[in-house]
Amino acid sequence: MTVPKLLETTPGRFSLLLHAGTTPVDALVEELGHEPNGYFWEGVARRLVATEDPSLENRFNYDPEGDMFCAYGEDQAALEALGELMAGVAMDSSRMRSLVAAADADGFIFDD
Structure with a gap:
């Protein structure tokens, strides 16, 4: 799985999953x-x-x-929107580079 995938885990409950280490931007993230x-x-x-x-x-x-990102809840539309945002970054090196640079400039700490 290279982009977040939304699953209905139980009726009305959803999980957005991304298996870490499977995206096209992994090498860039390490760089x-x-x-x-x-x-x-x-x-x-x-x-x-x-x-x-x-x-x-x-x-x-x-x-x-460690090996997986997960967001969950009952708001399917919100999780779908988050999935779209994350897919855009997970599939685009320039977006990932910009996101990390802006986060660093703002003093944002990634807890990795």
Whole structure:
């Protein structure tokens, strides 16, 4: 799985999953000094929500692990929107480079 995938885990409950280490930008993430693990991707998600779609704030929860990013909740539309934002970064080196550079400039800490 190279981009986040949304699953309905139980009726009305959804999980957005991204298996760490499977994206086209992994080598770039490492080059930028980060580990492309689930915790790094949580930072990416939080940064995207804060800077690109603040309306998503507090509409789902995060539960990353070393090998997987996970966001979950009952708001399917919010998780779909987050998935689209994350896919854009996971598939585009220039977007990832810009995101990390802006985060670094703002003092944002990726917990990777």
